Each structure stands twice: as C-alpha cells, then as structure tokens.
Amino acid sequence: MNTSIMSSTVNQSTATLLGTRARMALAAVIAILVLVIPIFNLVVPADSVFHLSDYAVSLLGKIMCYAICALAMDLIWGYTGILSLGHGLFFALGGYAMGMYLMRQIGREGVYKSDLPDFMVFLDWKEVPWHWLGSQSFVVQMFLVVAVPGVLAFVFGYFAFRSRIKGVYFSIITQALTYASMLLFFRNETGFGGNNGFTDFKRLLGIPTATSSMRVTLCVLTGLILVVFYVMSKAIIASKYGRVLQAIRDAESRVLFTGYNTLWYKLSIWTLSAMMCGVAGALYVPQVGIINPGEMSPAASIEIAIWTAVGGRATLIGPIVGAFFVNGAKSWFTVTFPEYWLYFLGAMFIAVTLFLPQGIVGLVRKLSAKYANPTKRGAP
Amino acid sequence: MTPDLLEEGTKRREAYLARQASALTVGESGGQAASFGRVVSSTGEVDTAHGGILYVDDITVSFDGFRALNKLTLNIAVGELRCIIGPNGAGKTTMMDVITGKTKPDSGRAFFGSNIDLLRLRESEIAGRGIGRKFQKPTVFEQLSVFENLELALKMDRRVRASLMHKLTSADSDRIAEMLKLIHLKDSGSRTAGDLSHGQKQWLEIGMLLMQDPKLLLLDEPVAGMTDEETERTAELFLSLEGTHSLVVVEHDMKFIGELVNGGQREKKKIVTVLHEGSVLAEGALADVQANERVVEVYLGR
Numbered sequence: 001m002n003t004s005i006m007s008s009t010v011n012q013s014t015a016t017l018l019g020t021r022a023r024m025a026l027a028a029v030i031a032i033l034v035l036v037i038p039i040f041n042l043v044v045p046a047d048s049v050f051h052l053s054d055y056a057v058s059l060l061g062k063i064m065c066y067a068i069c070a071l072a073m074d075l076i077w078g079y080t081g082i083l084s085l086g087h088g089l090f091f092a093l094g095g096y097a098m099g100m101y102l103m104r105q106i107g108r109e110g111v112y113k114s115d116l117p118d119f120m121v122f123l124d125w126k127e128v129p130w131h132w133l134g135s136q137s138f139v140v141q142m143f144l145v146v147a148v149p150g151v152l153a154f155v156f157g158y159f160a161f162r163s164r165i166k167g168v169y170f171s172i173i174t175q176a177l178t179y180a181s182m183l184l185f186f187r188n189e190t191g192f193g194g195n196n197g198f199t200d201f202k203r204l205l206g207i208p209t210a211t212s213s214m215r216v217t218l219c220v221l222t223g224l225i226l227v228v229f230y231v232m233s234k235a236i237i238a239s240k241y242g243r244v245l246q247a248i249r250d251a252e253s254r255v256l257f258t259g260y261n262t263l264w265y266k267l268s269i270w271t272l273s274a275m276m277c278g279v280a281g282a283l284y285v286p287q288v289g290i291i292n293p294g295e296m297s298p299a300a301s302i303e304i305a306i307w308t309a310v311g312g313r314a315t316l317i318g319p320i321v322g323a324f325f326v327n328g329a330k331s332w333f334t335v336t337f338p339e340y341w342l343y344f345l346g347a348m349f350i351a352v353t354l355f356l357p358q359g360i361v362g363l364v365r366k367l368s369a370k371y372a373n374p375t376k377r378g379a380p
Numbered sequence: 381m382t383p384d385l386l387e388e389g390t391k392r393r394e395a396y397l398a399r400q401a402s403a404l405t406v407g408e409s410g411g412q413a414a415s416f417g418r419v420v421s422s423t424g425e426v427d428t429a430h431g432g433i434l435y436v437d438d439i440t441v442s443f444d445g446f447r448a449l450n451k452l453t454l455n456i457a458v459g460e461l462r463c464i465i466g467p468n469g470a471g472k473t474t475m476m477d478v479i480t481g482k483t484k485p486d487s488g489r490a491f492f493g494s495n496i497d498l499l500r501l502r503e504s505e506i507a508g509r510g511i512g513r514k515f516q517k518p519t520v521f522e523q524l525s526v527f528e529n530l531e532l533a534l535k536m537d538r539r540v541r542a543s544l545m546h547k548l549t550s551a552d553s554d555r556i557a558e559m560l561k562l563i564h565l566k567d568s569g570s571r572t573a574g575d576l577s578h579g580q581k582q583w584l585e586i587g588m589l590l591m592q593d594p595k596l597l598l599l600d601e602p603v604a605g606m607t608d609e610e611t612e613r614t615a616e617l618f619l620s621l622e623g624t625h626s627l628v629v630v631e632h633d634m635k636f637i638g639e640l641v642n643g644g645q646r647e648k649k650k651i652v653t654v655l656h657e658g659s660v661l662a663e664g665a666l667a668d669v670q671a672n673e674r675v676v677e678v679y680l681g682r
Contacts, residue, residue, distance in 0.1 A: 241543040243528055247521040254519040254585075257480060258592060259507035260538045268540050314523075 017235055026227065033223040038216050054212055061219035061287045063327045064226050068280035070307040070319030071229055072273040077305065078313035079237060080269055081249030082166075086174030087277050088301035089181050090149035094278030095291040096185075097148055099198035100132060101141035102209075102286060106202045118200075119193040129191045138205060145282040146275045153274030154267065161266045166252075175298050182296035197292025204286050215287065222283045226320070229276055233316050236269075245269055246314075306345065310352050312359025321360055426493035426510055426595060428458045433596050433626040434479065439488030441474055441658075448474040449485065450658035456596070461622040463637045463666075464630045466655035467678060472630045473516060475655070476598050480513045481506045492596070508538065512594030516601045518581035520588070522574030526565055529573050529584055530556045533591035555591070563587040564613065578605040586617070596626045603636050615639040641666045654678075 018026065037060070040052040069091055077083045103117040112121040116128060134140030156177065160170060188194040201209050208214065236242050247255045248262050255262050285291045294300070303326075311322020326345070333341045356363050426433070434456040441449040449471045456462050466472055477483035478490060481503040490498040496509055507513075521529050534552055536542070560566040563583040568576065573584060582602060589597055599618075603611045615636060618627055631637055641650045652669050654662040662672045669675055 236544075239544050240531070240546040241540065243521075243524060243532060244543055246523055247532055250521040250523050251519045253482075253503075253515070254521065254588075255532075256503040257507050257513045258533050258588065259504050260532075261502065261504040264540045265543075 065284040067323040072276035086178040089178035090277035091281040092295035094281030098282035149278035185293040312361030318361035470655040510595035512589035533588035
C-alpha cells in the first residue's frame with residue numbers, strides 16, 4: 001500500500017478547515033472590519049486624507065451584501081452545478097421582510113402622520129393587512145428574513161428537483177419565478193408599496209439610521225456575517241456532503257446509482273443558499289435606504305451569476321472577489337462613463353467566459369503556480 | 381383531488397382487494413400503475429432462497445411507439461456470470477435502465493431476489509439494496525480525486541446529515557487502499573479522476589461499484605476503450621468475482637466474452653444471452669449460440 005499518498009489524501013479531507021495563512025488572512029479581515037473602518041470613519045477628522053468617507057462606508061457595506069449573494073450562488077452553481085437565475089428574488093424577499101419592520105419604525109413621522117405606513121394611507125387602508133401583523137416586532141421580521149426565502153426555495157426546489165428539472169430549464173424557471181414575483185410586487189394590492197417599494201426609513205431598533213455610527217455598525221455587521229458565511233461554506237464544502245455536491249455537478253446519474261438520493265442534497269443546499277441571500281437582502285435595505293421590486297428584475301439575478309463567474313466558480317473566495325471587482329468597477333464607471341457601463345459589463349462577462357473559465361481567482365492561481373515553478377512554464 | 385383521480389384510486393383499491401382475497405397475487409402483470417398495489421418487503425434484504433437474484437418478466441418499454449424492449453424475460457441465478465450480446469439497438473441499455481429504476485416499463489415485472497419489486501423503487505433505493513451499475517461511457521466524478529471517488533462509493537449511510545458529519549475511519553481508508561490496488565490505481569489516489577486515461581476511468585468506475593459491495597453487478601460494455609492488457613485484467617477481475625457476486629456483462633467484444641466464458645469456474649456451464657429487437661433471440665452455451673442460424677443472420681444481416 002502506498003502510505004504517503006493515502007495519508008496525504010486523508011489529511012486533505014480531515015485536516016483543520018483553514019491553514020495558518022488562511023487563518024491569518026481571516027484575522028486581518030476581521031481586524032480591518034472591527035477596528036480600521038470605524039476608526040478611520042468616526043475618529044479620524046473629515047479633513048484628513050486618511051478619513052474614510054460615509055459614501056465609502058456605505059458602498060463597502062453594499063458590496064459586502066452582494067458578496068454574500070455571490071457566495072450563496074457559488075454553493076449552488078459553482079459546487080452543485082445548478083445555475084439559478086432567480087437568486088435576486090430571495091435577496092429581495094429578505095430585504096422586504098426587513099423593510100416592513102423599518103416602515104413600522106417610522107411611526108407617526110411619515111407624511112400622513114399615521115400609525116400606518118404612508119402607502120397604506122394613500123391606498124385608504126384602515127388597518128394593516130394580515131401579512132403585516134408581525135411587522136412591529138424585530139424578532140418576527142428577522143425570522144421572516146430567513147424563513148420566507150427558505151420556505152419558498154424549499155417548496156419550489158422540491159417540485160423542480162423531484163421532477164428532475166435540470167440545466168437550462170431550471171435556470172429559465174427560476175428566471176420566470178423572479179419575474180412573476182416582480183410583477184406581483186409591482187401591484188399595490190399586494191401590500192408592499194407597489195413600484196415605489198419602501199423608503200424614507202427613520203430608525204432601526206429605535207436608533208436613527210441616518211448617522212455615521214449606524215452606517216459603520218451595519219457595514220461592520222455585514223462584514224462579520226460575510227466572514228461567518230464564508231467559514232461555514234468552507235466547512236460545508238470540506239465535508240463529505242460537499243464532495244457529494246461536487247459529484248452531483250460532475251455526474252448526477254453516477255451519484256444516484258451509487259445510492260444517494262440527490263433530491264435531498266440539492267434541496268438542502270438550494271434552500272441554504274436562498275436563506276443566505278435573504279440575510280444579505282435584510283442587511284442591504286437599511287444601508288441603502290430603499291427596497292423596491294426592481295431588485296426582483298431578471299437582470300439583478302443575472303448580475304449575481306456574473307459576479308460569481310468573474311471571480312471564479314467553485315472557489316468560495318472567487319465570488320467575493322468578483323462581487324467587489326464588478327461592483328467597484330460599476331461605481332467608478334457609472335460616474336465616469338455612465339452610458340457605457342452595460343457594454344463594459346457585457347464585454348467583461350464574455351471575456352471571462354472565453355478566456356478565464358476559472359475567473360480572476362483561477363488566473364491568479366495560474367500565475368502564482370507559473371512563478372513558483374518557472375521550469376514548468378505553460379503547464380496547467 | 382379531482383373526481384377522476386378519486387375514482388381511479390377506488391378502482392385500483394378494489395382490484396387490489398380482489399387480488400388479495402383470491403390469494404392469487406402472482407401472475408398479474410402491469411407497469412408503474414399496477415406496482416402500487418403490491419406489497420413491498422419489510423426487511424429490505426434481498427431474498428435469494430430460490431436461487432435467483434434477478435427476475436425480469438415480460439417487460440415491455442416503448443418510446444414514442446418504438447418498442448425498445450418487447451416482452452423481455454431474463455432470469456439470473458445467484459453467483460452467475462451472464463454475458464449478454466446483441467447488435468446495436470437490441471435493448472441492452474434499456475434493459476439496464478429498467479432494472480436500475482431509470483426507466484419505468486409499460487408492462488411486466490422485475491424482481492431482485494424473490495421479494496424486492498424493482499419497479500416500485502427509485503434509482504438510489506435500488507442501488508442501496510445491492511445492484512451496482514456501470515455505464516457504457518465511463519462515468520466518474522471528474523473534478524474529485526480518485527481517492528474521493530472511491531470514498532463516496534463506500535458503503536455507509538447515504539443521508540444528508542450523515543454525510544455532513546462523516547469522518548473517514550482508518551478501516552475505511554484501508555478498504556479504499558485495497559480497492560486502489562485491486563483496480564491498479566494504487567499510485568493514483570491523489571490524482572484528479574478527470575486526468576485518468578479512458579481505461580483507467582473504466583477501472584475506477586468498476587472500483588466504485590465494488591466499494592458499494594453490491595450483490596448484482598450490471599456492466600455495460602466494461603472494456604470499451606481498454607488496451608488488450610487492460611481487457612485481460614478486467615476479465616480476470618470479473619472471473620474472481622464470479623460466485624460471490626452475480627454479474628451481468630453486456631459486451632460487443634467477442635474475444636472478451638470468450639475469455640469470460642472459458643475462464644474461471646469451468647465446471648459451471650456459462651450461459652450467453654443474445655438480445656435482438658428487445659427480446660431474447662437465443663440463450664445457451666457460447667458455441668451453441670454462435671452456431672445458431674438466426675443469431676448469425678441478425679449479426680451479419682443476411
């Protein structure tokens with residue numbers, strides 16, 4: 001028996017989750033989040049060159065919400081091979097659940113000075129509809145942030161996976177699902193503020209939202225949740241369960257004939273992925289200050305897939321990098337050349353698909369392997 | 381529930397009760413619908429007390445009017461090594477699809493042992509009861525290592541939670557190491573399965589089947605794309621499994637069939653089955669089958 005190979009492969013699967021370098025990188029990220037960002041935004045005076053502007057803090061917070069979505073997308077697309085073009089729906093549902101609470105936090109300070117949210121007064125409603133009954137309670141709404149996307153994903157996924165809907169057909173159905181939901185949320189009768197959605201938030205847990213300290217708190221919280229989700233995803237992928245997911249991606253029929261009921265594997269990761277997006281949406285809404293059905297548009301969901309592809313599928317860190325890269329580029333482009341942004345996005349996606357199938361992370365790995373091993377130039 | 385569904389259910393229930401009353405549950409045939417009425421074994425262990433491991437009875441499968449299987453009947457004994465040959469489109473792969481639960485037949489019955497009704501079970505359940513299947517095109521998990529491929533095939537709890545908590549024991553690693561040796565991949569444990577040669581992938585897939593410890597192996601063209609030496613080794617491996625496992629080998633390569641039939645436990649007379657147009661054309665010793673006029677006609681198209 002070749003013991004060296006045996007032990008190395010066993011170690012690979014049972015070794016501690018993160019190596020020394022990865023642990024140090026993670027510690028650095030956490031330190032930046034909890035120390036650097038608050039100090040440079042709140043303590044360093046605004047006229048100093050080291051001051052981190054409020055704009056930068058909220059942009060960072062927003063992009064980290066997107067990064068959570070991209071990470072969730074990587075679990076279902078990168079590792080399980082199921083391309084969802086409807087993840088924006090789960091993001092929006094989490095956002096709406098948070099938005100309902102924020103709307104009730106406005107209290108009587110709205111335009112109409114009523115206990116009801118403004119849009120309900122405008123529609124001449126006398127009391128909140130049934131699905132708003134828990135909206136005064138932070139706990140209830142936080143439960144809904146994960147429960148609504150989770151239950152919807154579970155039910156939809158159960159029927160889709162049980163019927164063996166795969167590949168492009170599944171993608172199209174998810175796209176239709178988010179589009180149909182968008183149309184539903186556009187209607188005033190649905191009770192979510194129609195095409196205006198929710199905005200003009202005043203407080204979260206009784207604390208005013210339009211302050212620097214609140215912005216920093218939300219940004220740091222988003223970052224910490226992103227870190228937790230990253231480590232959790234890492235653990236999932238390192239487990240045997242994670243290897244079954246990758247096996248489903250490579251050859252689902254083989255997995256079935258090996259005795260695994262793939263339905264439950266696909267359904268569990270799909271539901272988890274949706275719930276992660278719901279959390280991202282809930283963190284996004286108070287930082288951006290608005291949620292409307294536009295978040296459910298097909299394009300919003302496709303963008304999540306683009307971040308994942310650009311960063312590098314099935315790498316976990318790649319989609320996070322992709323979310324930062326694409327959205328960073330977007331915020332620069334839309335200021336400098338606003339009319340060319342979509343062309344650039346399209347071109348970038350095509351370029352990545354054609355030349356960088358492993359995305360940015362794949363390119364970096366390739367280059368570092370090349371420089372670490374100069375004799376093996378050109379080797380994959 | 382719509383009224384017609386209710387009505388249909390009532391009818392099915394009545395038919396079932398009538399059958400129970402007459403105590404004549406055997407002899408009826410039917411496809412998916414009829415199998416709902418049958419009693420499934422409670423223990424789940426395959427019962428081979430009658431000496432048979434697989435009973436395929438009167439199975440018909442049509443796709444858009446084309447009969448892929450036409451009243452196919454096939455019985456495999458415990459420990460038997462059965463070779464099945466037949467021209468393209470004879471229904472060999474469809475037969476495996478029916479046995480492994482991928483395709484539900486229009487009519488007929490398929491039993492594993494005398495107690496497990498295969499038409500009632502899903503693919504994963506059938507695999508769990510002890511039927512392993514190798515595909516025509518080698519199907520392995522290309523992005524995982526050879527070791528991980530075998531690890532996933534290890535016989536153990538296949539449920540989600542068990543997989544999340546799973547830790548490889550040293551006994552498991554030993555089993556995988558033995559298997560790596562058996563399939564001549566002992567130095568390739570950490571290689572990515574996608575980088576293996578075609579023949580090695582075939583071996584890996586066979587190894588994955590064996591890790592599941594199946595009672596019946598269905599092997600669809602197992603030596604396609606293998607070198608002569610690899611083919612010979614495969615024949616040796618299958619012959620060593622004969623007796624402890626039951627094997628059904630579908631193959632085009634007559635030389636390989638010859639090796640299987642003439643090697644191993646010679647005292648047992650091995651049967652070769654020829655399929656044609658979805659049913660059995662001839663069955664018997666290899667020499668008899670090869671001399672059969674109808675077989676020659678089908679193969680040479682005279």
